[in-house]
Amino acid sequence: MRKYTLFVLAALIVLGAISCSKSEKSYDGAARLAPMMAPAPAEPMRKAMDESASMGKAAPGAMQNTAGLAQAAEIKPAAANRKLIRTGSMNVQVKNLLDARKQLTQDAQGLGGFVSGSSLNHYGDRVSASVTLRVPAEKFEDLVDKCRKLGEVMSENMNVEDVTDQYVDLDARLKNAYRLEERYLDILKNKTAKLGDLLEVERELARVRETIEVMEAQKRGFDDRISLSTLTVTIEELLPSTIKAPESVWGPAAHVFTNLHIYIERSMALIAKAVAAAVVIVIYLLPWVVIATIFIWIVAKLRKRRKARKAKTQ
DSSP states (O other), rough: OHHHHHHHHHHHHHHHHEEEEEHHHHHHHHHHHHHHSSSSOOHHHHHHHHHHHHHHHHOOTHHHHHHHHHHHHHHHHHHHTEEEEEEEEEEEEESSSHHHHHHHHHHHHHHHHHEEEEEEETTTTTTEEEEEEEEEGGGGHHHHHHHHHEEEEEEEEEEEEEHHHHHHHHHHHHHHHHHHHHHHHHHHHHHSSSSHHHHHHHHHHHHHHHHHHHHHHEEEEEHHHHHHEEEEEEEEEETTOOOOOSTTTTTHHHHHHHHHHHHEEEEEEEEHHHHHHHHHHHHHHHHHHHHHHHHHHHHHHHHHHHEEEEHHHH
């Protein structure tokens, strides 16, 4: 029994020693492989991290403040330098058209603008005027507010067109054309160049200058429409002679007598139009009447001669 117990203990000791040696070998292998398997940080990333850390130690909030200032510097000029063309149209009904048109002129001049066009129309029982006003872009809203106070606004339409991209592109092409013109001028100053080359350069220079003139005109047009906004105001006035519908049962008789002169005027106008139309018709038909009369007279003469000949033969 004792021998059997000693044998079991010896076997257990041997197995424990073997397992310990295996675990030590596996641990040593893992330790040796660990540095090989761990990913090393890239050199640019390490430098960026070092720089970020050094900036953080030097000034904790400097990086955020610099970024904020950079964004503000980019956004502010972009918003301030937008090239916007403002236009609008309004339809206002007023009590006195002449006074309203005079007030519009005074308002535009008071805001540093002017009247660029005006027209007067009279149709039926309405009289209207169309006035085109141009004021500095920063005064456009003030002008619109003043127009709203003239009377009852029937319609209003405002537009803003962003032409920044077109303006920047035109400006860049114009600068390139200026540089090309300078280069051609430098070539012409070269006394050793051949005559044929100089003539070719002069032709190209003339073409470039023509292009520059066209682009300068386009730029002036942009500048004019950007700096001065345009508002077209149509003002309407109802004439006092407008016929109103009767408001009571006994109103029709009074309505007829009150507006009798209007009916007479309209009847006379219709008669005049009818007479004028009849005169025009007669003038148009007169040549045909003359031709038809001559034709009938010739036919009648021929028939009369035939009858005379038949009578003689008989």
